[in-house]
Amino acid sequence: MQKRLLIIGAGFAGMYAALSAARLRDLKGVTPDQLEIALIAPRPALVVRPRLYEAKPETMSAPLLDLLKAVDVAYIQGYVTDVDTDKRIVEAAGHPEDLFTINYDRLVVATGSQLFRPPVPGLAEFGFSVDSLEDAVALDKHLHKLAKQPESDARNTVVVAGGGFTGIEAATELPARLKEIFGPKAKMRVLIVDRSDAIAPDLGAGPRPIIEKALKDLGIEMHMKLGVAELTRTGVKLSDGSEIAAATVIWAAGIRAHPLTQKFAAERDNFGRLIVDRELRVPGLPGVFATGDSAKAICDDDGNFALMSCQHATRMGAFAGNNAAAELLGVSATPYQQKGYVTCLDLGSAGALFTRGWDRKVEMVGEVAKATKREINTVWIYPPKAERSAALASAEPSRVTDVG
Template sequence: MEKNILIIGSGFAGLWSALSAVRLLDQHARADVQVTLLAPQAELHIRPRFYEPDVHNMRAPLLDLFEATGVRFVQGLALSIDTEGRQVVYRKAEGGEGRLRYDRLVLASGSQLFRPPVPGLAEHAFDVDRIEQAALLERHLHGLGGQPESVARNTVVVAGGGFTGIETATEMPARLRAILGDGARVRVVVVDRGAQVGAALGEGIRPAILEASRELGVEWRPGRTVAAVDARGVVLDDGQRIDAGTVIWTVGFRASGLTEQIPAPRDATGRLQVDNHLRVAGLADVYAAGDTARAATDELGNFSVMSCQHAIPLGRHAGNNAAADLIGVAPRAYSQPKYVTCLDLGAWGAVYTEGWDRQQKLVGAEAKALKSQINTQWIYPPAADRAVALAAADPAIPVA
């Protein structure tokens, strides 16, 4: 009977899990194992770019790639996972439910933005977490051009001063002026609970964030949180009101809710604890990759973060090791000791750092060129050519 490696999710981790599993099976001439990928669409959404304009272009079709590499694609939304019966129930694209059995499962269903019960947040705030939400924001921004001039129309509040919040905020002045005119008096305000500007990213990267913010006119409200949102702006926890026609929430991410169906330890963000082969703790036939996995990246106590920097190699290792375990060959231990950050800072440029303490290596235009290369080339899927795609799925490939 043909065996099945089932991968849930077509994001960075899911895509590379599928290709890596096929690669190993190919190397061992195993035609008796099927690699199946379950996802709502056969598309890779380029989520790291959703803070940019023209978000509708930030999706990469995958059907040709799957056909070229022999990955079976099933369109549907995973609903439940039965680890004892080794099957997944999913909602079919055309309606109704289906079931997929597995011999090995790779959970790569990603993460989503966490929206706390802040009054008015659900009704009035935008985000850049999903392509659909980012497209809603873009339509809203373009609609501002048809509104009468006002302080609120020209003001954007970004809640959260982490990676996503900073990239969204520093891109916003150029996006607003492209719509409202070069002479528009735009205002962008970042509200962040950290005591200092860019507190979540540390001292090494802060000088660049400060300089970029000053040059771009991005204001900060450190040590503050958004207490309420309405159609005309926000109220902060100290009672201060900021009139704004646009509020963007970027605070906090949680692993896919499917992790709650796996009987295994999870961290505070819902990520599953995995060993160095990315097998979920206590389960012999379940692996996790990308934002659903809490994986040690080195022997110094550092763990993967929710980013494509870790999702891609985690996927390559998880798919490889699920296949290796199924056919009885040696797995490959995941290790990714090099950690880098390339933070886009809008028209000012970017900043590139190395190490968990984020030591600055490139800044300004030079870092911006690197960021552009990452965003437009490195994170996109390979060509729909079997040999090229499988070679690119080798878990031995170093990825910063």
């Protein structure tokens, strides 16, 4: 009787889970008729989410259908709406009238994360983001539309709410991007607003002077210890009562796991991630694995936890797919580990910043780091070619890159 391993999500973790499961299936000489590996997602494409802060966001996706076919992974179009872990069934929808169910023997939850949008007045109506492909395209269209309007302080001002990784990359890209859209003589104003005491709080004190200098060199204002209290069509009101005229507000203030994780009767962290063991199983839910931004997992023997990033998602996906398939094939699972950790922060025309280790030791800055960032963004994070042997080899858990 055919068994089915079902993967939910076509992001970095879902893609590598599918490739890794197919790799182990091949190694054990099992055919797709004996073990079906299926991936369900709204579209057969990898959204290159780490690049959505860049210009031309409509180009930031990579097709997956040929790759999945090359490794005999079935693609199911749709999105999962509910899960019954007792019956091992997921409920899904394609179009509003197209509802269906899928049985599974093993399940890998790789639904990723999404921007956290608190109930700030006006955020839903007037805020923009670079969280999804649709959001990034909407922002790009908005900026080009503004270029046709009369010049004003509001038109020429962009407020970025959030001084973390995403907020900094979005903000530092804007000066050059806005000059290209509005013209080289346009006087643009870009501000970062964050409630933290200092910029890039999660990166620590080591890299901060480099980031602060880059922001200063680019003319980007930092407004720390302040939050956005309200958005309107023409500006924002900050938590201290001050107001800024701005036609564009980009929200970049935190992410949460996809809401589907709430459907599982299991422990979750404050970000909504499912707590998993070292082999990425969800305790108490037999046959269920979670990976990528859907999972909170220890990634080394020092007790560090994987971050919600493509760097960790790619390797977590490879381990989750391998281990889910291993259970069905009767072989031992492999504990997830990812000892290496780096950051590579884009700083726009000011270059980039590359650090290594959890203490964020700075190794490269400026144009040298920028070259590495380009390599990451244009080569390393893209899917492998749709060639069977190379694609399967790329998903061996010990080979998946630590950089992203």
